[in-house]
Amino acid sequence: MEVLYERVAGLGIGKTTLTACVRTPGEVAAVDPDDLDSPLTYRVDTPTGTERATERGGDLSPAGAKLLAALDAHDQPASVRDLVEWIAATYGHGLRRPRCSTELNRLRERKLAEYLEPGSGREKLCCRLRADGAV
Secondary structure (H helix, E strand, O other): OOOOOOOEEEEEEOOOOEEEEEOOOEEEEEOOOOOOOOOEEEEEOOOOHHHHHHHHHOOOOHHHHHHHHHHHHOOOOEEHHHHHHHHHHHHOOOOOHHHHHHHHHHHHHOOOEEEEOOOOOOOOEEEEOOOOOOO
């Protein structure tokens, strides 16, 4: 069985314990940075891209939702490299090429995205399809 937890950065498995290190977008800061005993304050940001994309796409995988959010963020057709760079800047990590290809093909099957062929020897571009099927 494979279980994917989107924000788990590490997992420690002991004989009697299981410890998960979770990444949450936000900020932790000391009230007085010069004092080691100073209390800490924290702020947790509400993620936006994946949740919005998941609402529109229904049962998308986390990678598919991120690709859909990346497509929404680009107002013109974008290369897979541009999409991965946007995901890395937004979520703190990128996606590998095979995962991008698989998820973009799934988005195409669901009529949420489409490839544009710019010509021979040039990189394929991806774009988001509107509800009426237009690019």
